[in-house]
């Protein structure tokens with residue numbers, strides 16, 4: 001305990017000390033007197049061979065600029081550890097430091113990952129001329145994982161998980177401007193929460209609310225308090241009109257309230273206490289309350305699997321069941337998209353994912369929309385400007401194009417009818 005106090009004391013002393021030391025104007029004086037070492041040019045250049053990351057300098061009061069250089073593939077690196085000296089750089093994005101047993105030194109090598117393997121497969125197919133016109137090389141991030149979204153040329157971009165699975169969030173592909181604004185932070189967070197927590201607990205875990213593009217909804221509530229957040233990072237913003245208590249005010253009072261994003265305004269109107277919910281979320285919270293009440297009353301209940309699953313935007317999702325037992329494709333408000341539907345006990349019903357219906361809704365104003373099956377799934381063969389190709393369930397091209405549908409590997413006699 002005495003030690004602990006001493007530590008605490010020293011720690012406080014240090015804090016106070018450093019606060020005084022690093023006061024305004026200190027760096028100016030320090031640099032004038034001691035100068036700064038010239039940082040390597042890598043961070044300022046950032047081209048294919050010279051790149052790096054600006055970091056706070058590990059020197060007094062972080063005064064000097066500091067550039068951590070990225071080591072290129074095949075060059076020497078150090079994995080760190082006792083006796084290996086100070087690191088002056090790290091392997092560049094997608095690379096990792098690997099010890100070579102033949103000479104005992106370490107080198108930066110490409111990481112082994114599913115995304116890199118997918119890139120290698122693509123490259124191999126490209127060399128043998130088997131890549132389709134609307135296919136592209138998978139994008140991987142600096143850790144070798146799949147990039148946060150996938151774009152289909154002249155179509156849409158949709159969010160994907162680090163493992164490359166398609167997840168919630170889709171927007172019209174308008175080229176590089178779309179790619180700059182597509183972050184999928186909310187969609188990926190919800191996915192991670194579902195994957196890592198949901199499977200082990202009895203009650204559904206509520207995830208942050210996302211918008212249709214996979215970003216954070218500008219309004220997020222914790223209990224009865226609602227905040228405006230940054231739509232890219234999800235971080236709570238501070239300031240006037242950025243926080244309300246539902247017991248007193250509706251969300252419409254928030255500065256970031258956007259009627260275009262409020263699909264169920266009936267929930268946010270009326271008398272206090274106000275709500276901020278959707279039919280699906282309301283359904284889930286009511287069932288949770290019922291569940292907890294039954295436990296309190298001493299009943300043994302198993303509601304496992306009987307909770308509706310809400311999508312990250314808080315809706316029931318695109319595939320809905322109507323009162324006749326048919327499945328339909330629906331938009332965010334729950335309204336049927338065109339006449340996409342499937343009767344129970346049919347293969348169309350079982351396989352229904354409404355991905356094509358959803359994509360054509362996103363592409364509503366586009367001239368060349370994909371062709372959907374009656375159940376809203378992508379037709380296996382899509383044609384555009386005289387050329388046809390096979391696509392997967394998400395609309396991604398698989399294999400080469402042909403002007404003759406019978407030569408496509410996915411061709412079947414009834415290809416027009418799905």
Ligand SMILES: *[C@@H]1O[C@H](CO)[C@@H](O)[C@H](O)[C@H]1NC(C)=O
Pocket residue numbers: 045047048049050
């Ligand atoms: C990157 O920049 C450095 C320094 O300006 C230059 O020497 C090098 O040739 C450049 N590399 C490429 C690939 O452009």
